[in-house]
Amino acid sequence: MAKWGMVIDLDKCTGCQACTTACAMENSTLPGETWQDVLFYHEGEYPNAQMKWLPRPCMQCESPSCVHVCPTRATYKDEEAGGIVFVDWNKCIGCKYCMIACPYGVRFYVDEKPLLEPDLREIFPGENQQLWSPPYQGPDEDWSKGIGVQPPGVVSKCTFCHHKVSKAPEGTVDLDEDNPAVKEYVPACVRTCAPKARYFGDLDEPTSQVNQLIGDKHGVRLKDHTGNKPQVYYLGAGAGVPAFQPSDKGDKS
Amino acid sequence: MKIFQAMMSRRRFLQASGTAGAVGATAAGITGLTGLTQAKEARASRPRGETKITKNICHQCPARCGIDVYTTDGRVHAIYGDTGNPIANGKLCPKGHLGSYFLYDPDRFKGPMKRTNPNKGRNEDPGFVPISWDEAFDTIAARLNNLRERGESHRFAHFYGRGWGASDAGLYGDFGKLYGTPNAAIGHASMCAEGSKRAKRATDGNDSYNSHDLRKTNYLLIMGASFLEAFRPYNNMMQMWGEMRSKSPKTRVTTVDVRMNPTMAASDRALYIKPATDGAFALAVAHVILTEGLWERDFVGDFTNGRNQFEAGKTLSKDAFNEKWVHGLIDWWNEELKDRTPEWAEQITTIAAKDIRQTAIEFGSTRPAMAIFERGPTGHTNGTYNGMAIHSLNALVGSLFAEGGLGYQMGPAYGALPVNSDDYLDDYARNGAWKNQPRIDMARTERWPMTSHMMQEAGPNHLKGDPYKMDTAMFYSTNPIWTAPNPKAWEEALKDVFIIDTSPFPGETAMFADIVLPESTYLERLQDSPTYPFEGWPMTALRVPAIDPIYDTKHFGDMLIEIGKRINGPTGEFYKKLDNIENVLRHRAAGFANAPGDNGVNDFESWKEKGVWYRKPYHWRQIRGEFYEWEGESYSKRMTPAEVKEKLLRTPSGKFEFKSGFLEQHADYINREMGIPKERVGYVQWVEPKHTGGNRDLYFVTPKTPMHAEGRGANIPHAISIHQPIAGGRDTVYLEVNPETAKARGIRNGDRVRITSDLGSIEAECRYVAAHRPDTLVLPFEFGHWAQGRWAKDRGPGHSGEITANVSDPISGLASYYTGKVSLERA
Structure with missing residues (x-):
């Protein structure tokens, strides 16, 4: 079985957020339930200022803090699925312990006050035990892996688009959207990325595109000191961006 | 044990609220909490229905990206870029994925309606009541027939924003001609990006946005174009950004803008400029390119003695320079450019002279290089002159029609309509009183002689009754009552006009509408869309409905045809023959038979299947100062100066004009409106902007x-x-x-x-x-x-x-x- 990894080249990323909207579309998430977010930062002052951004999916850690703290084993790392960290919605009790433990802020609980009103959950009320049932929801559902629209009271997160990736032919090394044979199996955020700042493939296969990029371009993992060992790597001069404070916390105030 | 208690109470809540189901399989006990949690019926993977993929074109901006629309069990749930579409290449921008939210927007209009409250205003409930399509069309046609009988057909106006192609805005021309109104197509260009088109018209004779060969360029100077936010086609711009920034040599980018933005942030050099002063910056760059001897001699020409004599402040003899594909260079230098030093520009722009000089030297010494701009420099009273100054840089470095440079856009090989409007003109259409009436917006009249559209003037003009009052107005994909500058004037103006709105959504125009004819959203429409300027070679994409309309809605083009059928006389006959939009598109697609697309599209059916027709390459190329036409295998047919003038540099001189013949034709007007001496109006020059708002800071x-x-x-x-x-x-x-x-x-x-x-x-x-x-x-x-x-x-x-x-x-x-x-x- 492959160990799926993602590489994000911050020198090519344009901060457009297509990854964010593609993810929301593919996974039928609510506004604010941004499994794949882009954080914007700015630093310095006119006329010599910087603006940077950091696209942030779930890191699918090799040693995930969220899994260690989950009291019900609802959240688990599935080596059979390429090392993806899933939430089993059949087991999750919505205690949010994992959200506190996650160093990357990539877990979501959307049963409370909606980010935006009027509340979409009231406009498209939940049917068949779903939290909400939008007409545009995708056809894939697997609650044991946190895929589809969630039931009330659970934590949701990025699944590396397991419902797509898992259909890739056995032995696929590079899930490259430019290869017509595999484009349907590429995670939504990777598939749509216009400047091709994202790559997806097998970290266990030394010849994979992701390993080549990590090697050639000195890939780094975020917050490596935590020992979480993400399966997401960042490339580029901008890879140090998380040192800044996010701008929506307000700076110089 | 607070956590434990919290979970207990959570479980109790779930049970109490009735969502708790049978206790499912228990997890292996490690924490002692096992078995607490099974509040839901355990669910595993569910089977999915058949997924259908249809071709469409995104509607979130003008770029026209081809999209694959995924529909399962009759519901649209995903949109991805079409791999076979040369703009999208399988990719999308963030907006592209929003389409299903538009389709299932709970605020959509559900069918045609008429107004019952005669009062109009922000706080007036229109009192819409449903009507049939027949009643809607009959009401409108009766009104239009009545106007025509009274000889007042000019008082009917069509307003449009995003015109897509032959199946919507492309129908306006015939409608105006047959029905008899000069207002058949009041476009929103003057509230969009008309400044860059006019700057190009004035200098190289093409009234258009440019196509770009970004893949091959090595230097980009981006001025107020929001390249990584809104420049079109945005999705493709980002694809090219990825290529430009990772190819060898890496394309260097300098961005000049009035604010920090992603383009500034991602560039090699970000220069903040004082708003409206981009022209001064560009003139100083041009000045340095000349004084440093960096211009492209093959395109621009050279001094007769081969020595660079451009020296700041020093005039030159016209005889000293042999111009090649440019016109008025030495006059321009003597009258304007010789004093436009970086130090001068620093005072105007607030950009340090050293940065201007450095940018100019880089831009002038890297080939191919492009200077691009859009609304930032042109959204001011001096906008055309700002744009001309920036575009002049492209001429100085020889990037017009060059590899890695700029070109223009070719149109698709469309077939003719099944009917010719010339055969259906009655006497009124030919000679009626409407022929003597100006457009309501006064575009293309002595008031705005160099414009193509002036939508923002139409509301205020109606209010004044100058040149006349509108009677009926129909809106398609535009909402000037909200988007026009000073929109409150429009709110007053549209109170006594019979308004027909065609938006699928309850916009501000609809709140003033007397009749609402809701259009289908783009995922439900059959519609064509020739590309905006992209890479030059012709392309046209097609919207194929992913699903039948989910409400009682129609395509705008079909609405226009249905209204046309109800107009008395030969006009009605014309539209009966035209019949419907699918018929229009089938006839357009017939043109592909003799010009099959590179992807094999040669008729309507294959167009529907592939979603796009295109034929590479662009037909013209300037190579080291000579122009060539494509001859099937290579750019091998050398063009004469007359051919260049006819097809490429369409100015009075047939060259790129630093002294614009187009502007000189309007010298009196420019002198009157802008105070520029008549003999100087043609020069690419610095003009002080006139900011509104008085002394505000x-x-x-x-x-x-x-x-x-x-x-x-x-x-x-x-x-x-x-x-x-x-x-x-x-x-x-x-x-x-x-x-x-x-x-x-x-x-x-x-x-x-x-x-x-x-x-x-x-x-x-x-x-x-x-x-x-x-x-x-x-x-x-x-x-x-x-x-x-x-x-x-x-x-x-x-x-x-x-x-x-x-x-x-x-x-x-x-x-x-x-x-x-x-x-x-x-x-």
């Missing part, structure tokens, strides 16, 4: 952001929730202010503030952004709606248009959206 810019989904983003929760950058996002769109500017006014980060111009005030939340110029406020437009739907209505911040004066560049007619000055205070 801050510039106010209102950019289009990447999340600005055309006409509708403000009512899409998934878009609003991530409306970034810089400081927005998370449900709030902020006014971005340099902290020093704010603090001087006692404004704290997060305070509610009031922005005031001569027209009034709007409010917003202040966000400190130290990366912006202290003299410039930044507020993304698109918000502050008083209609549009449950999320958009009354959502802050205020609408920038309400404090934007209706002032336009006299040459292009482009509304000066970015030229207003404002004051700022705590609210």
Whole structure:
């Protein structure tokens, strides 16, 4: 079985957020339930200022803090699925312990006050035990892996688009959207990325595109000191961006 | 054990609320909590229905990306870029994925309606009641027939924004000719990006946006174009960005803008410029290119003695230089450019002379290089001249029609319509009184002689009754009652006009409508779309309905045809023969038979299947100062100067004009409106902008952001929730202010503030952004709606248009959206 990894080249990323909207579309998430977010930062002052951004999916850690703290084993790392960290919605009790433990802020609980009103959950009320049932929801559902629209009271997160990736032919090394044979199996955020700042493939296969990029371009993992060992790597001069404070916390105030 | 208790109570809540199901399989016990949690019926993977993929074109901006629309069990749930579409290449921008939210927008109109409340205003409930399509069409046709019988058909006007192609806005021409109105196609170009088109018309003779060969370029100078936010086709621009920034040699980028933005942030050099002074910067760059001897001699020409004699402040003899493909270089130098030094420009632009010089040397010594610009420089009273100065840089480095340079766009090989409107003209159409009437917006008249459209004038003109009052107006994909500068004037104007709105959504125009004819959303339509300028070679894409309309809606083109069928006389006959949009498109597609697309598309059916027809390559190429035409295998047919003039450099001189013959033809007008001496009007030159807002101290810019989904983003929760950058996002769109500017006014980060111009005030939340110029406020437009739907209505911040004066560049007619000055205070 492959160990799926993602590489994000911050020198090519344009901060457009297509990854964010593609993810929301593919996974039928609510506004604010941004499994794949882009954080914007700015630093310095006119006329010599910087603006940077950091696209942030779930890191699918090799040693995930969220899994260690989950009291019900609802959240688990599935080596059979390429090392993806899933939430089993059949087991999750919505205690949010994992959200506190996650160093990357990539877990979501959307049963409370909606980010935006009027509340979409009231406009498209939940049917068949779903939290909400939008007409545009995708056809894939697997609650044991946190895929589809969630039931009330659970934590949701990025699944590396397991419902797509898992259909890739056995032995696929590079899930490259430019290869017509595999484009349907590429995670939504990777598939749509216009400047091709994202790559997806097998970290266990030394010849994979992701390993080549990590090697050639000195890939780094975020917050490596935590020992979480993400399966997401960042490339580029901008890879140090998380040192800044996010701008929506307000700076110089 | 607080956690334990919390979980216990959570479980009890679930049971009490009735959502608890049978206790499912238990997890292996490790924590002692096992078995607590099974509140839901365990569910595993569910089977999916058959998924169908249809071709379409995105509707969120003008770029026209081909999309694959995924439908399962009759529901659209995913949209991805079409791999076979040369713009999209399988990719999308952030807006492209929003389509299903538009389709299933709960605020959509569900069918045709008429107004029952005669009073119109922001707070008037229109009292819409459903009617049949027949009643709607009959009502409109009766009105139009009556106008025509009275000899007042000119008082009917069509307004359109995003015209897509032959199946919608492409039908206007025949309608105007047959029915008899000069107002058959009042486009929104003058509220869009007309300035760049006119700057190109004035210099190289092409009234168009450029196509770009970005893949091959090695230097980009981007001025006020929002390349990584809104420049079109945005999706493809980002694809090219990825290529340019990772190829060898890496394309170097200098960006000049009035605010920090993603393009500035991602460039090699970011230069902040004072609003409206881009022309001064470009002239100084041109000055340095000449004094440093960096111009492209193969294209521009050279001194007769081969020595560079351009020296700051020194005039030259015209005889000293042999011009090749440019016109008026030495006159331009003597009359304007010789004094436009970087030091001079620093005083105007606030960009340091050393940075201007450095940029000029890089730009002038890297080939191929392109200077691109859009609304930033041109959204001011001096906009056309600013644009001409920037475009002149492309001539100086020889990038016009060159590899890695700029070209123009070829049209598709369309077939003819099944009927020719010339055969259906009655006497009224030929010689009726309408023939002597100007357009309501006075475009292409002595009032705006160099414009193509002046939509922003139509409302105010109607209010004044000058040149006349409209009777009936039909709107397609445009909403000037909200988007025009000073839109309140339009609210007054449209009170006594019979309004027909065709938007699928309850926009502001619809709130003034007498009849609502809701269009299907783009995922439900059959519609063509020839490309905007892209890479030059012809292309046209097709919208194929993913599903039948989910409500009682129609295609705009079919509405126009249905109204046409009900017009008395031969007009009705014409439209009966035209019949419907599918028929129109089938005849258009017949043109592909003799010009099959590179992807094999040669008729309507294959067009539907593939979603796009295109034929590479672009037919012309300038190579080292000679022009060649494509001859099937290579650019091998050398073009004569006459051919170049006819096809490429379409100016009076047949060359790139630093002394514009087009502008000189309007010397009296330019002199009168802008105070430029008649003998100087033709020169690419620095013209002082006239800012509105009097003595107010801050510039106010209102950019289009990447999340600005055309006409509708403000009512899409998934878009609003991530409306970034810089400081927005998370449900709030902020006014971005340099902290020093704010603090001087006692404004704290997060305070509610009031922005005031001569027209009034709007409010917003202040966000400190130290990366912006202290003299410039930044507020993304698109918000502050008083209609549009449950999320958009009354959502802050205020609408920038309400404090934007209706002032336009006299040459292009482009509304000066970015030229207003404002004051700022705590609210």
